[in-house]
Structures are given as structure tokens and as C-alpha cells.
Amino acid sequence: xxxxxxxxxxxxxxxxxxxxxxxxxxxxxxxxxxxxxxxxxxxxxxxxxxxxxxxxxxxxxxxxxxxxxxxxxxxxxxxxxxxxxxxxxxxxxxxxxxxxxxxxxxxxxxxxxxxxxxxxxxxxxxxxxxxxxxxxxxxxxxxxxxxxxxxxxxxxxxxxxxxxxxxxxxxxxxxxxxxxxxxxxxxxxxxxxxxxxxxxxxxxxxxxxxxxxxxxxxxxxxxxxxxxxxxxxxxxxxxxxxxxxxxxxxxxxxxxxxxxxxxxxxxxxxxxxxxxxxxxxxxxxxxxxxxxxxxxxxxxxxxxxxxxxxxxxxxxxxxxxxxxxxxxxxxxxxxxxxxxxxxxxxxxxxxxxxxxxxxxxxxxxxxxxxxxxxxxxxxxx
Amino acid sequence: xxxxxxxxxxxxxxxxxxxxxxxxxxxxxxxxxxxxxxxxxxxxxxxxxxxxxxxxxxxxxxxxxxxxxxxxxxxxxxxxxxxxxxxxxxxxxxxxxxxxxxxxxxxxxxxxxxxxxxxxxxxxxxxxxxxxxxxxxxxxxxxxxxxxxxxxxxxxxxxxxxxxxxxxxxxxxxxxxxxxxxxxxxxxxxxxxxxxxxxxxxxxxxxxxxxxxxxxxxxxxxxxxxxxxxxxxxxxxxxxxxxxxxxxxxxxxxxxxxxxxxxxxxxxxxxxxxxxxxxxxxxxxxxxxxxxxxxxxxxxxxxxxxxxxxx
Numbered sequence: 001x002x003x004x005x006x007x008x009x010x011x012x013x014x015x016x017x018x019x020x021x022x023x024x025x026x027x028x029x030x031x032x033x034x035x036x037x038x039x040x041x042x043x044x045x046x047x048x049x050x051x052x053x054x055x056x057x058x059x060x061x062x063x064x065x066x067x068x069x070x071x072x073x074x075x076x077x078x079x080x081x082x083x084x085x086x087x088x089x090x091x092x093x094x095x096x097x098x099x100x101x102x103x104x105x106x107x108x109x110x111x112x113x114x115x116x117x118x119x120x121x122x123x124x125x126x127x128x129x130x131x132x133x134x135x136x137x138x139x140x141x142x143x144x145x146x147x148x149x150x151x152x153x154x155x156x157x158x159x160x161x162x163x164x165x166x167x168x169x170x171x172x173x174x175x176x177x178x179x180x181x182x183x184x185x186x187x188x189x190x191x192x193x194x195x196x197x198x199x200x201x202x203x204x205x206x207x208x209x210x211x212x213x214x215x216x217x218x219x220x221x222x223x224x225x226x227x228x229x230x231x232x233x234x235x236x237x238x239x240x241x242x243x244x245x246x247x248x249x250x251x252x253x254x255x256x257x258x259x260x261x262x263x264x265x266x267x268x269x270x271x272x273x274x275x276x277x278x279x280x281x282x283x284x285x286x287x288x289x290x291x292x293x294x295x296x297x298x299x300x301x302x303x304x305x306x307x308x309x310x311x312x313x314x315x316x317x318x319x320x321x322x323x324x325x326x327x328x329x330x331x332x333x334x335x336x337x338x339x340x341x342x343x344x345x346x347x348x349x350x351x352x353x354x355x356x357x358x359x360x361x362x363x364x365x366x367x368x369x370x371x372x373x374x375x376x377x378x379x380x381x
Numbered sequence: 382x383x384x385x386x387x388x389x390x391x392x393x394x395x396x397x398x399x400x401x402x403x404x405x406x407x408x409x410x411x412x413x414x415x416x417x418x419x420x421x422x423x424x425x426x427x428x429x430x431x432x433x434x435x436x437x438x439x440x441x442x443x444x445x446x447x448x449x450x451x452x453x454x455x456x457x458x459x460x461x462x463x464x465x466x467x468x469x470x471x472x473x474x475x476x477x478x479x480x481x482x483x484x485x486x487x488x489x490x491x492x493x494x495x496x497x498x499x500x501x502x503x504x505x506x507x508x509x510x511x512x513x514x515x516x517x518x519x520x521x522x523x524x525x526x527x528x529x530x531x532x533x534x535x536x537x538x539x540x541x542x543x544x545x546x547x548x549x550x551x552x553x554x555x556x557x558x559x560x561x562x563x564x565x566x567x568x569x570x571x572x573x574x575x576x577x578x579x580x581x582x583x584x585x586x587x588x589x590x591x592x593x594x595x596x597x598x599x600x601x602x603x604x605x606x607x608x609x610x611x612x613x614x615x616x617x618x619x620x621x622x623x624x625x626x627x628x629x630x631x632x633x634x635x636x637x638x639x640x641x642x643x644x645x646x647x648x649x650x651x652x653x654x655x656x657x658x659x660x661x662x663x664x665x666x667x668x669x670x671x672x673x674x675x676x677x678x679x680x681x682x683x684x685x686x687x688x689x690x691x692x
Contacts, residue, residue: 002486003484003486006480006483006484007484010469010472010480010483013471013472013476014469014471014472017471017472018471211467211469211470212463212465212466212467213467213468213469215433215463215465215467216461216463216467216481216528217484218432218433219431219432219433219456219459219461219463220456220457220481220484220485221452221453221456221457221484221485221486222484
């Protein structure tokens, strides 16, 4: 073990004497946090951009639109049906409410229907509009039921309802969705930088082979297993440092609320650190040179981060791509964090944790198998 | 005492036999020259001694112990100076030596003393805090040696330690090798520079196609080929030279022309120098110099392997 500690100390020295490596390891995740603050920053009160497509063109549907317009922090824009997908996927609108023909009729019949909400931002956005809209539609529906199918009675009741004053008590709840988005984005960046850092450290194995120091190391009482083990431990320690620095900056410097206990976030990210080290080792084991290793890592890291939603929510991707993302560890890590932020207990995300561990095990097994087959000193003398 | 013994050492790569039934023993205090062309099996043998490669057959003993069963023991008594400079560019000279010495278990004051000693030995004490990227090729080679000797090994393997350096650094390294030997180290020395091997080695082995084809002291090796002699004749012009006539002279085995020097290899027991000179006079070729070359290791190597060491 003394040998391994000696090797770890040297790896730390070699890694952090290079200021560029230090910046890549610690500086970039902090820049990632800053970027996510810039994206999601600004005042705490956010305005919800809602698109309306009204195919019903009735008084009730027009009044419903007016009701939505009257909600606090909601900006409404009437759009054409053909523009829905475009406006939502480009982020110009947070959601679109569509009133299909027959909306008024369905309310008058006592079975409200023909209204749809489309969003890629999930329940955090649609929930707000939906809850107000449900309440409003339920009220009109009650009037319809009270009118017992008589149109005249319904219209009289509806006009009275429109004009009647009512008392409303309001309370304020913190909107955590924005913080969650910021955390999600910052963690997305952190995942990418963790993968890059793991790749850089693992590629030191090939660099040492090329620089012949590996050859010299093996001529000392150190064997290749101890050497690779020390690389793994160093890699993990550096990543733990990276996680700690990022979490400190997120919570203490930039005051981003994680919406989950810090220790849960820490443990989850450590799991991903294992995946990152395993993946980088598996890739390096296949690489014939450090340049090839770095190229392979770049080819894997950036697209997989993109597909799994490290840079923006994967919901805007086509369904097929979203299915592919299920084969990426980042997807499971982000999903774990999302679930924990929504209040699930750590024990309830055991499947995600198991999947992340399975990814790590699979990568390590591939690396061990490949290293075992090509770790012949004859390859680099 | 035998520092290194190899018995019937064989290494195969698939069907290719890189080292074929090599048996050698090196005594304590020797500087042992190990010669061979590229691909002759020299590096494979060295890598097996250093524990970097497994042998297919045979036995290697370091200080009497089988390396297969006592790998750590064997490695801790060997200092490896690889042909390629194997140092960390991001660590200072001191840190490089300290790191490699630490891998042999040295710690604390002992480590500090031995690192400083190694730096002093290779003449880099004043460069202890400098990074190798600021070093000349010769200085890097010296640091490469320091990394291998700081733990005071019994056996030092030096694989081409003077490749690509200036004469001053080469002389420094050669005198360091002698000094290390005087301090009690046994050294295995490989080089493409025959004059270096001739200058410092007490015993030499020549390996070709994986087999040891000759082994002994310089004198013993030269004695193998004393049945021939080399006569070098410097002339002004080769225009009227007829090599076929020269080859007809009694005893002449081979004639080569290198610029204005005619190199004649002849049987040692035939006194034909007068006849050779008379040929040049008769052909009207003016002779500038006549030299009879004593056999050297180059001649030995060429005779035994049919190739020059640098081929």
C-alpha cells in the first residue's frame, strides 16, 4: 500500500504542477455554474410565456383566454396551430394551451374536454397553468350542471358569475423550479467536466507508456496492477475534490438551492465519479496512443452529454433519441437528481443507483479485460 | 559471486524465437558488454532480466535467487537505465530522482541523502530544482542515470546510455560508469559505439539471431579472428585501380574501396605486403599511406555476424 500512496502522491504532483490541468479540473465546473446562472439567472420572479391556439372562437373560450391573461406573471400570445412545435421547442413559449372546436359545447354538456396543454418543460410549467385552468373550467362546468341543460339558465348564471365579486385569499410559495433548473444545468456541466477530468487522468497511462516512464516504473518493484490502482484512486480523489468545490460554490458562493440534502447530491455524484473513471479506463484500454485515447474520449463525452440532457432538457429531443439516452449513465444520474429534487427519498431511487453502479462495473470489467490482454511490455519497448 | 546467471534462457513470440537458449553468468564487479544488432535479441534479454518480460523457458537468477519466484527482490537490486530517457518533464531533477528512489522503499532522511548523492554523482546538484525541459540531451541522460542509481543497486543495466549526446557528456557518462563499477556495482552495458564497449567493458558477449555467438574478454574475442589482418592503403586516385588484380594476390580475401583508401582483408599468415605495394607501383598509382590494422571489436563483430553493429 505504501507504494500505491507514493504513486498517488506523484500523480497529484504531476497533475497539479500543470496549471492548465488544474484549471480544467477545478475552474471549468465553476464556469459551468456561472453559465447556468446566466441562463437561469435574473430576478426570482419569472414570467411564464403561454401560447394560445383558439379553434373554438366562442365567448366561453375567449373568456377562458382572458382569464389566463389575467393570471400573475403570465404573458399570453395567441398563435397559429402550425407554430406550436416550433415555438415550444425553440423555448420562445413555455407552454401552449389549445382550445379545440367543441370546447364550449363539452362544458355545456357537463363533460369538459377539447383543451390541451403542450410543453417540453414538464409539470413545473404545465402544473401552474393547469391548476388555474381546471379550477376555472370546473366552475363553468358547475354552472352548466346547475342549468340542467337549459342554455338560457346557463347563460344567465354564467353572466352573473362573470360579474360577481368574490373573495380570494392568496399566499406565496417559493418557486423552486428555477433553482432546480439551475442545479440541473450546473450538474450537467459538472458531469461533462468530470468525464473530461477522468479522461485526462486515465490518458496519463498511455502518456507514460509513450514517455517510457511506465517502462521504467515496471522495472522497479511496482507492478502494473499497483500502477493502475493508483491511477484509479488518484482519479477518484481528484473527482471528489471537484464535486466538493462545485457544491461549495453552488451552495455557499452562488446560493443555488439544491432542493435536496447536500449529502444525497454528494453521494450521487460520487457514484457518477466511479462511472467516469470506469469509462475513461475502458476507453484508454482500447487506445493505442494518448492522441487516439483523447480523440475517442472526445467522441464519446460530448455527444453523450448532449444526448443525455447535460446542456438542455432531453425532452426537446425526438423520442428515438430519448430512448437512446437511456443507455447513457448521465441520463440516469440526472434522472436521480431530478427525482431527489422532487422530494423522493434516497431509498426510492434505488433502481437508478443500481443502474449507475452497473454502468461503473461494466466499464471497469471491460477495462480489466482489455488491460489484461494488451498489458504486454513488449508493446511499448 | 555471480550477480546474474541465465541458464538456457528462451523467449518466443508466437513462432518467432527472440532469445534462443542463452546461458550466461556475470560476476560481481564486472562491466559486461552486451552487443548485438537491432533485433538480435539484446533488448528482449535485458527486459527479461529486468522483470519486464516473462521468459518462455530457462532460468534467471539475480544474486542467486530465481527472479520468477523473487521478482520484488530481483527488481530492488537492479537499476535500469533505459535507452529512451524516462523522466517526468513536469517534475524537477530532484523530484524525479526522489520519486523513482521512493519506489524502492526509500523514505525520509535516507531518501534525501541518496537523492542528493545521485545528483552529485551525475553532476546535476546545481540543477536540482530545474525542470528537465530546460536540460540539454546530455544532462537528461545523466538524470536518467541518476534515477536508476539512487537506490544503490547491485546490478545496473545501461541500455545505450550515450545515444545522441555530445562528446563531453559521453565522456562524463563513461567515467561515471567506471566510478560506479569501482564503488562495487556490476554493470551490463549495451551500446552501438564499439569503441565505448572496448574502452570500458571487462567482458563482452555478442548476440545474433537470439543466440550468444561469442563471449569473453576483448583479447579472447580478438583471438577468434586473428587468422586475418587488415591492410589499409591510402592512394591519390582510384582511376586506374583494378580490384580483380588485387584479389588475385596470394592471401587477399576481400578488397573494399572507401573514398581514397583501399581496405584489404588478408590471411594473417601470408606475408604479402610487398606484393600488394608492387601492384600499386606497377599500375602507376601513387601510394600516400600504408597501415596494417590490428583487429578491433568492430572487426570481430563484422567477422562473426557478417554485419556492422550499426546496421
